[in-house]
Amino acid sequence: MNPPRERSLLIVEDDAAFARTLKRSFERRDWRVQLAADADEVAPLIAEATPGHAVVDLKLGAASGLTVVQALHAHDPNMLIVVLTGFASIATAVEAIKLGACNYLVKPSNTDDIETAFLQPSGGDVDVPVAARPTSIKTLEWERIHEMLAETGFNVSETARRLGMHRRTLARKLGKRGVP
Template identity: 80%
Template sequence: MSESASHPNENERLLLIVEDDAAFARTLKRSFERRDWRVILATSLEEARELLRTHAPTNAVVDLKLGTESGLAVVQALHQHDADMLIVVLTGFASIATAVEAIKLGASNYLVKPSNTDDIEAAFSRTPGEVDIPVAARPTSIKTLEWERIHETLAETGFNISETARRLGMHRRTLARKLGKRFVP
């Protein structure tokens, strides 16, 4: 990539998308580019950190589940890199615990998939504490509650899988398998 992004134009919007679903990431990238955004892609925390060495994104979209990695670690790293970066977390695994952790770690907003470019841009421009956000009634399943507890404990342990498994009273391999599964509550 021959972009000189380390010194972007002040009016330029550079979006970092951290998403491990390649098809979804490409679709989102094209959609944002049609809206005059410059977009860079990463599929993991390590790739995101590598891009931060040469690019200065103004905004980021982070998937909560990146393979076996938690997107919360990415949110934390992005916020530590630039506290002014607007970060929106996307997830198919919506839970109160992960939403709260994402905000605590520096996300400016949290959206449930499927979310489109309009939703994400609106989330970037929303001010903290808006009272006009619609409240949706969605029953919580046992799997969702389990997922919430796993993510809450992961955040508490600094994303240490062994310690998280110990605290949850499960074998490390069982936890790794659960993190590797793709379920939709």
């Protein structure tokens, strides 16, 4: 018999120190937590017991966490999945939600933020404030770059080719944003 899923959580995060910190924080709040560093570690964990919740890092090494979101949602459409990222863009937020995430948070986010994201209605919030400021050219450029990175599985050379820019130019732009 599987244990109750209400306070069970799978954290998929490739930063081991951050994952352990998040795990301890949730365990202090009486959550049962499992850790996975990449997509390959997820399948055996969910085969044993399907958690009710998951936190998935958007960038897992060179891989995209969106594949993990898709796999978790396919395994259990009722699982509440929050995508956590330091590389936020509108494109990846939209794709995460389409693939089954219930929310998308930008790092740094803490345990309170994540628990709140799990509790928010999945239908959305019609009262969310609408930004009065138009998007800047730099933001639009970054969102396009990130969208293309996600499409290419974070392959910098292929992304540069598709965007029609030199690979070193793209690498320099990514370096300025803190993307390795």
